[in-house]
Amino acid sequence: MxxxxxxxxxxxxxxxxxxxxxxxxxxxxxxPEKNDVALKWGYFANPNGTCSPNRTQCSDIQKEELCRMGDTSGPIAYEKNAENNCVQPLYRVVNGQ
Missing domain, CATH: 1.20.5 (Single alpha-helices involved in coiled-coils or other helix-helix interfaces)
Known part of the structure; x- marks a missing residue:
């Protein structure tokens, strides 16, 4: 059996x-990899709140460091909305992440 x-x-x-x-x-x-980067163009705010034409590569994935004109200093980069206003701060891209 x-x-x-x-x-x-x-x-x-x-x-x-x-x-x-x-x-x-x-x-x-x-x-999917956890380190996928969502790259966005970050714009710098003018004194009136609108976005300047200057831009830098940033990420919308939340991290400790904000995206800035220089690597660690300078004005903060923001996401531009449909009305050309800089409202949402973006985060620094470090080592492609």
Whole structure:
């Protein structure tokens, strides 16, 4: 009886394990990376709140450091809305992130 179960069930179990392993590796290859960068153009605010034409590459992913004209100093860069106003501060891009 035990031999009969091993001969019939074991191959089915091995096939099921192989198929589930194939699906697991395929889904791991398609997993999005956590370090994907959402690059945006950051504009600098004029005294009246509108955006200047000067811009720099920034990110909208929240980090500790804000995006600035210089790497760590200078005016803060903002996201420009449809009315050409600088309202949302953007974040610094560090090492492509």
């Amino acid at each position: 035990k031999t009969l179960i091993l001969k019939n069930v074991l191959p089915a179990a091995v096939v099921a394990l192989a198929v589930s392993g194939a699906f697991a590796t395929t889904s791991m290859q398609k997993a």
